[in-house]
Amino acid sequence: MQEQEIELLQLIEKNANLEPSKIAKLMAVSEEEVRELLRSLEEKKAILGYSTLIDWAKVVQKEEVTAMVDVKVQPARGSGFDKVAERIYRFPEVKAVYLMSGAYDLSVSVEGKTMMEIGRFISEKLSALDSVLSTTTHFVLKRYKHDGIILDDEDDNDKRMVVTP
Template sequence: MIYVVTEKELELLACLEKSSRLSVDTLAKLLNIEVEEVKKMVGKLEAEKIIVDYVTHIDWTKVKEHTGLTAMIDVKVTPKHGVGFDAVAEQIYRYSEVKSVYLMSGTYDLSITLEGKTMGEVAMFVSEKLATIESVVSTTTHFILKKYKHEGIIYEKNDDDKRIVVTP
């Protein structure tokens, strides 16, 4: 369902998207409204599932004990009559290893992001769980080797701008 939101609610959403750690007091000052109004707006937006979650981004490459890896899997699917791709996508996103599922345009129908401890673990997921789903026609698996930028956050920021300066 699509909701109509006010201008202040749009401003609030933009502030929270940039930093979900902002306090209600800070948000009230930024939006030039009362704290109670911010609380009311946040409650409404959470109830309508417009605000879905408050997420922390962690650079796991800096944590020695972390041994996981991320795979992106492209999936060709035969859509089911009456439900299209939704039923297959739901079957896939119910697995705990799956972090995201997107319906895509182009060569593949679904794009899946999956986390596992080893390449073998990801391979087992693809061969034993994903490939056995009736509507799945084929898969292509890609492993993320290094993150440079993720959801607007630059990892390993280097202040030395090495781009060539172009002047007219």
């Protein structure tokens, strides 16, 4: 991959909302070159989409529960963990799946309206898969930082009184 492509990817990873004209200035290239690089990276599937990070805790009407589920699986013959992971990530409740080192094989991020809904998904769908040997569920209580962005950064200034001996 070219240095220009990597530079462009780093810029839009931090802010997917950057206009091609702004990117062109930052990279010291023409706007047309930026558009061509973006098109090329999208075709290569290096850019899979553009997303916005939202702090849903600040949206009262939209409260969801997130759980991280550690999953121990029996790998499929001939395809290892890939087929099992594919079966799991096709469920609409699943937001992310990662192959992990350690005691568990897969880490699965699941979202639902309630803890009960997530519990039903795990017991009725996820644990019911033949290749799933065991699960451990961790519910997210509060998000502090996501994708490099601090979510609760309102009180930036430490207002505690300095006390010296």
